[in-house]
Each structure stands twice: as C-alpha cells, then as structure tokens.
Amino acid sequence: MTDTTAHDNSGPVLAADGKPLKVSLARALRRQKIRALLLIAPLLLFVLITFIVPIGDMLFRSVENQIVQETLPKTVVALQEWDSEAGTVPEEPVFAALAADMKIAVAEKTHTRLGTRLNYEMNGISSLFRKSGRGVKKWDLANDGPFKDKFIALDKKWADPEVWVTIKANSPKYTPGYFLNAVDMQVSPDGIEARPENQQIYVTLFKRTLMMSLMITGSCILLGYPIAWILANLPMRQANLLMILVLLPFWTSLLVRTSAWKVLLQQQGVINDLLVWIGLVDDANRLVMINNATGTIIAMTHILLPFMILPLYSVMQTIPETYLRAAKSLGATNWTAFWRVYFPQSIPGIGAGSILVFILAIGYYITPELVGGTKGVFISNRIAFHISTSLNWGLAAALGAILLAAVLILYYAYDKIVGIDNVKLG
Amino acid sequence: MADTANNDAFVEFERVQKSYDGETLVVKDLNLSMPKGEFLTMLGPSGSGKTTCLMMLAGFETATHGDIRLGGTSINNIPPHKRGIGMVFQNYALFPHMTIAENLSFPLEVRKIGKSEREAKVKRALDMVEMGTFGGRRPAQLSGGQQQRVALARALVFEPELVLMDEPLGALDKQLREKMQFEIKAIADNLGITVVYVTHDQTEALTMSDRVAVFQDGRIQQLAPPDQLYESPENSFVAQFIGENNTMEGVVTQISDGKALVQLDGGELIDCKPVNVTKVGERTRVSIRPERVEYNKERLHADAHTLKAEVLEFIYMGDIFRTRLRVAGNDEFIIKTRNAPDQTRLKPGEQIEIGWMPEDCHALDA
Incomplete structure (x- = not known):
C-alpha cells in the first residue's frame, strides 16, 4: 500500500502521524489502564484468594469423589466385571485386588478415611474398614490366598452384596451423590430414587x-x-x-x-x-x-x-x-x-x-x-x-x-x- | 395599599402573621386583596416572606394569626387538597414515575372524572402548552423548558380559578425564561384565571404582572402596577430593588408644592420630588434612574440645577451606552443613553455637567 492510498477517505481514521487513530488512542490510554490495574490489583488478588478460589473449591468438592479410586485402584478395576444388580458377592479376583489395595492403604493409614467417606452412603462401613484393616495387616499377600473366605471370616459384612454395590457405585471420580443427598434423593441399583421418608430433611x-x-x-x-x-x-x-x-x-x-x-x-x-x-x-x-x-x-x-x-x-x-x-x-x-x-x-x-x-x-x-x-x-x-x-x-x-x-x-x-x-x- | 373591605376581592389576606419559631415574625401584618382575573406578583429578596405567603395560600403553612379568604370564605381550616388551587413549583415537581399524560391525568383521577373526559382534558391542556405529542414520555426525558410547560399544564388541567406559581422560571436559561414569561402571561389572560406569582426577578415581575407586591422583611413595601412601581417608588427600598438606581444622600433645605431642594453631603444643591420627606432639615436619600440623567445642555431646563461629573468608564452594551461617572463623590453613578446615530460617546477623563427633570429625582427616606 502506498502513502497516498493510506490517506484515502475510505480507510480508518488516521492520527496526525499517519497511524490509525484507534492505535494511537490505545497507546495514549495504555498508561492509564496499567495504572488503574495496579491500583486495583491488591483487592483483586485478595478477592481471588479469599473468595473466588474457596467458592470454586467448594463447588468442586460437591462432586469430587476420588477417594475410592485412589485408595482401592485395583479393586475398582476388578469390580468392573461384576454385575451389581445380580445380588451376589463378587468372586475371588475382586477380593484378591481388595487385599492388595488394603495392604497399601493400611500402611498409608488411608483406609479409615475411605471408611468414613463410604459411611455417608451406608452405615457401618466405617467400622468394617477399620476392623478389616487390622486383619489385613497380618496377612502375607503372596501365600495367604484365596482371600474371599478370609475377608468374610474377618467380618460377615463382606458377604453382603450391598457393601459391594456401595463401593462400586462410588468408584467413579465424580459423583452426583452429594447433590442427590442434598435434595433427599439417592442412587440405588434401580436408579435415582427418593430417600426413605424418615431420612428426608x-x-x-x-x-x-x-x-x-x-x-x-x-x-x-x-x-x-x-x-x-x-x-x-x-x-x-x-x-x-x-x-x-x-x-x-x-x-x-x-x-x-x-x-x-x-x-x-x-x-x-x-x-x-x-x-x-x-x-x-x-x-x-x-x-x-x-x-x-x-x-x-x-x-x-x-x-x-x-x-x-x-x-x-x-x-x-x-x-x-x-x-x-x-x-x-x-x-x-x-x-x-x-x-x-x-x-x-x-x-x-x-x-x-x-x-x-x-x-x-x-x-x-x-x-x-x-x-x-x-x-x-x-x-x-x-x-x-x-x-x-x-x-x-x-x-x-x-x-x-x-x-x-x-x-x-x-x-x-x-x-x-x-x-x-x-x-x-x- | 390594599383596601380591606373589598367585596369584589377574590383572594384576601387580612392581618395575616406567620411565625415559625414563636419568636420572630416571618410575615408581619399582611393585608392584601386581589380581584378575580388579576395577575399579581410577589417580589422580594429571599427571606422576605413572599414564599411563606404563597404556602399559606396553598395550605401548606398555617397562618399564625389572621384570616385568608378565597372567594369570600375563610380557607384557614381547609386542607390543601380541598382548596382547588393549582400550583406550579420551583422545580416543577412532575412525578418522575409517571408519564406526562399520567401526570396530567392525576388531578382528574383523584377528582373521579371519567376516562374519556379525562383524556380529552389532558389532550387539551397539553395542546395549550404545545406539548401535545409528549404525553407518553417521562419527565426525565424532557428539557427544563418542556417540563415547565407540563407543570403549567398540570396546574391548569383541573381548571382551577386560582393558580399559584413559586419561582417557576428560576431554573431556566435567560432566553427561555423570557419566552416563557410571555407564554404564561398569555395563557393566564386567555383563561381568565387569577394568578399569584412569586419571584425574586424584578424583570419577570414587571413584564408579567398586573400588580406587583414588593416584599421586604415580612411586609409589603409597595403594591402597585409595574409602571407606577418603577416610576414612583414609595420608599428607598423599592427604588433600590426595582431596576437600577443612582442614590445620593443629603438634607432637605427647602420644600414646597411638590418640589424639594436637597443639599447633598458634598454641598451641591439639586431639585427633587419629595416622596416621603415632609419637612426641612430631614435627611433624605435621593434616587434617580440612570436613563433619566441628561448631560446634553440643550435638553435641560434653563433653571435646572446641574452637577459636575467626571467620566470614569464607558461601556458599549449594544442597544445602550452605559457610562460610569464620579458625581458628588460617588464613583458608582451610572447613566444610560440610547445608542442613536447622534449620540455622543463620552470618553474617560472628560468633565461634563449633568442634570435632570426635578420630577424624575425622588427624595426618599434615608
């Protein structure tokens, strides 16, 4: 483009030095904008750290559910094969995976936290995990199998399919469970349903x-x-x-x-x-x-x-x-x-x-x-x-x-x- | 002054007093009587009691003493909404949440007038102030002058016989104010309504009124038609307040059949018309209008007393020349001359002689 066409009337409005007026204006205002930004920066940071981030974290917590997957990774994989609607207890591979997962969890003392978490969904799981943790500690993974009977011997609840349903239902990373709970609903094998009347608050x-x-x-x-x-x-x-x-x-x-x-x-x-x-x-x-x-x-x-x-x-x-x-x-x-x-x-x-x-x-x-x-x-x-x-x-x-x-x-x-x-x- | 027992009187104030704090009187012994159809202006500096009088007439303030009558009946105990008096407020007081048409319709609605009649009246009132197309707008969308017209239409739409206006043009610029003065006057004349108008602008008062009541210190200083007020003020306050005036102080040395000789404090002698001085030896303040001062010897009486003057400043104002002189030790002596082809333009430093017709120079109270 030559100099003459730049001065064409149909083009953008130009400042005295030939640069587009918008560019000149932006440059002229830049200092003011930076100063304004610096002035509000402390407040912006404060609001961000004390308000926006906590709220974001809270919103995330309402659906976040990684604890099952993190604590029992092998069990979660093994449970994929199991049909939760059949009403039966899973087979030996699942228990073996559980034993392996529990061994690590007990060593890291994370099994009680998982128990607490799952207790929100089903009463009694917390004590089940604590009790099993003490037992699993003494086992030798390589030689003590098969584990299905051993777990059931530790606590009869392991033979209750309901426990497994709860574990499987909570294995995804994200759960709608908290929100459903907050509106007096729950996930059951039959899908989403209202909670029993005496639990609706x-x-x-x-x-x-x-x-x-x-x-x-x-x-x-x-x-x-x-x-x-x-x-x-x-x-x-x-x-x-x-x-x-x-x-x-x-x-x-x-x-x-x-x-x-x-x-x-x-x-x-x-x-x-x-x-x-x-x-x-x-x-x-x-x-x-x-x-x-x-x-x-x-x-x-x-x-x-x-x-x-x-x-x-x-x-x-x-x-x-x-x-x-x-x-x-x-x-x-x-x-x-x-x-x-x-x-x-x-x-x-x-x-x-x-x-x-x-x-x-x-x-x-x-x-x-x-x-x-x-x-x-x-x-x-x-x-x-x-x-x-x-x-x-x-x-x-x-x-x-x-x-x-x-x-x-x-x-x-x-x-x-x-x-x-x-x-x-x- | 007002004659008290007037049977034609439409609005009457009789011995009205008003005090807000029980210690000082804001309105002192006010007597006033207006016939139907009159346009009366209450003029005065702020704090002179003129707005208080208006508010008492409207019913927003109660008189501490005395009687206010409307059409022969005392209205002291009638609440404002039953007085049927239209009112235009200083800042228009148009209801901001209603459209113009709704504003005008309001007084008709509270009077339970039917919808079709209401609409017809609103339209007529808006057309009268040339705002016919603005019915759907809100007050905030109108200019000051337009709001003023609407306020006027609203005060008139329920056809009151008496309309009060409280400095209605105060917020407008000069040109618009002058235009509105004539419009308001024309509308008032056409409808034959009685108007009490409050202002501190003397030009406005002179332009619009049939009679002007000059207020000062809670009293009416003079109640007269504009020309009389301007040309024969009854006291020095009125003379000072209405129009521009040159004043000089002195002592009456001679007084006989409508003529007085006054010796100014500087020793000069001048001819005056005595207004409220009666005897020789009394101190007086003489007042002369700038446009009645003559410096062209040929236009003066042969036997008129003249004064020496020095030109200090000459201001060209377009239609007139305004010249500031030093006369008898007064540096603020102003004369005004018409801008005519044969008019001399005085130069600063020039020494001249000035004089006037004795009847133009009023010897007033000191």
Missing part, C-alpha cells in the same frame, strides 16, 4: 429457609418503612439522633443481642411475665416464642432491620417534599398522595433493602442456631453441622452450592421483574 430445610427469609424480609419492610420515613422527614439534628439508635445494634455483639432475645422471649422470660401479669395469657399456657420458628423470625428481624432501614432512608431522602405537596395541591388526599406519588418512588429502596435482608437471612447461621430450636433452624445450620461435626464436606458443599444457585436464580428473577437498575442504595 434437606428439602424441608430449604423450603423453610426460603419461607422464613421471606417472612423476615416482609416484617423488616413493615417495621422499617415507617422508621425510614420519619428519619427522612425529621430535621437533621433529630434524624441524626434517631439514626444512632438505628445503628446502635451494629455496635453491639450479635451474640449479646441474640441472647437478649432469649431472655425476653423464653417461657419464664420478660414478655411472658408481662403478659401473664396483665392477664392476657394464662400462667399455665405461657407462649412458646423461643426455640422455634417464631423466635428465629423475631430475633432475625431485629438483627437485620438496619439493613432495610438504611437503603430505604437514603432513597427516601432523595424524594423531595414538593412531590407530596404537588400531589395535594392537585387534589389528592394524604393517603392518595402517599400511595400514588411517594410510595412508588420509594420502591427502589424497598428493593435494595429486601435484597440485602433476604440474602443475608437465607445464609444466616448464628441466630437460628441459638434461638431456632429444631423448628427454627436454617439450611446453613445443617451445612455448619456437616462442615464441623459430621465432616461430610462434600454434602456441605452440595448444600452450599444449591443455596448459592437459589440466591442467584432469585436475583435473576428480581432483575427480570423489578430491574436491578431500580435498586438504589442512596
């Missing part, structure tokens, strides 16, 4: 968590809206004083506040005493307001109320009083002016507050744990149980992933229905 818990979070959000709106309105309409000085009262709970320990509710709400507590004293409630039938859903809703509404009031307040502050005056001058009564003119303009605040409160509520842990009893606990309490007590991290991860997905779906639905641009924090 998670769907109920999810439903309860959603319902109660909605109720908490609703009561926060009902209680927070008038307060925010007063705050927004008071003179600055009084508003600031009231604002301190609203923020006061933030400066008090969560545990203290929750415990205070215990004192207030229990059957021999302040509120019941008061109701009995004024005769509203019979002494024999004191209200049960704690260690159930009522207690959780009351305490969590109180704790999350500021998260509703603050966005509402900041939105309401931007609604000038002249709108109400204009509505009244046009002939609207106080109520019509509020409902048709003021309220619609405060909806972005309700939206922002509701999203905040709902998302906080759905993952709340401490308060339901302390005042929820059995009827008022959330899914998060169950997740915590699996993380710290039962150590079934895979199931905890699956429950967490479902919770995350639920929040994202609700967020998406909110965006579609109300529009996320409609959310204002001030």
